[in-house]
Amino acid sequence: MAITGIGSGMDVNGMVKALLNAEAAPKTLQLDRLEKATTTKVSALGQFRSALSTFQESLEKLNDPALFEKRSATSSAKDIVSITADSKAVAGNYNVQVFNLAQTSKVALAGVDNARDALGSGTLTINVGEESLDIDVADGSLTDIRDAINAAGKEMGLSATIVTDPSGASGSRLVLSSTTSGTDTDISVAVSADATGELGGLAFAPPSGVDADFQPSPLDAENPRAARVISYSRDANFAVDGINLSSASNTVEDAIEGVTLTLKAAQSKEALDNAETVSLGVSQDKAGVKKSITDFVDAYNKMLDSVSALTNVTSVGGDDGEPLAAALVGDSSVRSFMSAMRSELGSPAAGEGIRILADLGISTQRDGKLGVDSDKLDKALDDNFEQVNSFFTGEQGLMARLDNKIKPYTETGGILENRTKALQNTLSGVDDQRESLTLRLGKLESRLFAQFNAMDALVSQMSSTSSFLTAQLDSLPGVVNQNKK
Incomplete structure (x- = not known):
């Protein structure tokens, strides 16, 4: 690509670039404006849809009959x-x-010298009320028995620990605990008749007829290793x-x-x-219902703030400045939605008692938002709780009616989704037009360079011819060359 014409000395590249810019500028400016406006509207519709969906969630909460049953x-x-x-x-x-x-059973079995010494063989049957657990012992120690009980007794809420007296007077004891409370669920331990060694000493049956205020007695000084009840089960x-x-x-x-x-x-x-x-x-639970009602009012007002921000016209620079218009100013979808909301909020419900929001102390303020008279709402909940329930809930309740007005806008394939898709198609069209413009400018560039190069070659040829003729004329007799000195 030539930068300066060889024959003419002209800035061919600069001239071509200037012509291309002049050709592209109007279309590029048009596409930039269209893309910016379309992108802004897509974003605004997304914000509008999000605001409606959030408000819709508050309707679902207040339309729950369980709220009024709490x-x-x-x-x-x-x-x-x-x-x-x-x-x-x-x-x-x-x-x-x-x-x-209610209390659970806990017992300490007879003490032994060492928790790790083998006690003998046999079967321990541990009873907790009507449930029982068999533990087979084969030359096992107190530690082995504890581990077996903890592994097998989980499902029936039975556990075992070992408590050892450092002085040795009480020895090491197996302490059994149950999570089952109630009368007649005390722990007892039976040992099979064929038990060997010291295993039989672990048998225990709690005394009956104990007073409900039973407290564990001090250790028996004469037999400190005797089995004892720590707590009786009772209702x-x-x-x-x-x-x-x-x-x-x-x-x-x-x-x-x-x-x-x-x-x-x-x-x-x-x-x-x-x-x-x-x-x-x-x-x-009137307080819970009141909170849900005020949450609904707050959600409506918050949605109104979002809509206002998307439809505002802001003055700039006094009377002479051009105002800034938000993306959805004059938008038909927003206008029709807000009209439907205001109409439904003011429509009276069927029946007697609570028929409109004003009966609950909820009224429209100057700025279009809803306000709540707390005292009047409390009185309505106290005097007409069931009517408040039917006013808000059910297929004909206010929440369902408002939700039916919102669904066409927020649902899949609804008004806002279809409008967004149409705008996205517009953006795709802008991309296509930019691509077409680029191709057209490429062809124009090639044509301009061809024309300028042809012109440059012609100028170069004419310059050569002029130089030749000048030289010939200068060599003719009688011709005076003014440049010669």
Whole structure:
């Protein structure tokens, strides 16, 4: 490619470049503007769709009937008894007394000299209530027996440890613990009749008829290695509204329908003697419903902020400045959506009582956002809880109606997705036009260089001819060359 014409001395490359730029500039500027506007609108539609989807999630939460079925449960002494309630629970108040907690069984078997010494052979049968576990021992030590119990007793909640007296008086003991609480689930140990060695000494049956307030007694000074009960299994004993009840577990699920009581501590003797009770309350979870309603209002206002940002016109430089218009100013999809929202929010529901948002203390403010009168909402929840439920939930509820207005915009193959695809096709068209422009400019460049090079060659030829004629004329007789001195 020539930079300067050989014959003419002209800047051929610069001239061709200038002509190409002049040819490309209008189309390039047009394509740049179209690409920028289209890309901005694609991004704006994406933000709009995201704002609608987020608002749609808040509708789903408030349209859940389970929200209105939840119960709030309170206890005046959570350290003694806590309470939870499900949708089956009836609102009410209860007085509870806790006499004693359910307890599990724990026993220490007879002590031996050394936990690693072989005790003999035979079969240990460990009973926990109606469940039993057989441990076969073949010249095994206390350590071997412990390991076998821990491996085989997991499913029935039985575990074993070894406690050793450093002084040697009590020796090494196998301590058995059960996770099964309730009366008649004490641990006992039987040894097979064919047992050998010291294995038979591990047999143990807890004494019966022990008082509920049993506390482990000090070691027997005469026989410090004797087997002993550390704790007896027993039921929890408590009273609900003066009715005495018992439970094998400290988690009580069937005393009051839909209510779960967790007994955590027995009341003091003084409290029981004074007939002190723990007050429990079950009520509809109005606070949870109120929060969900205010969350819906906040979500609507947040969506409105997003829409406003996408449709704003901002003045720049006073009255003479050209205003900046957001990407979706005057957009038909946004206008039709917001019109549908405002219409649905103002449409009264069928039936009596709660028919419009204003009945709940929710009204439209000057800026188009929703505001909440907390006192009026509380009163509506207190006086017309079920009507509030039907106003928001169900196929004809406000949340479902709003959701039906949003779906055509956010669903797959919906309005916004189809518009985005059309804009993306426009961007693809811009790329195609740029490619076509590049090809056309390439051909134009080749043609211009060919023309300029041909012109340069012609100028060069004419220059040579001129030089030849000048030389011939200068050599003719009688011709005076003015350049000669």
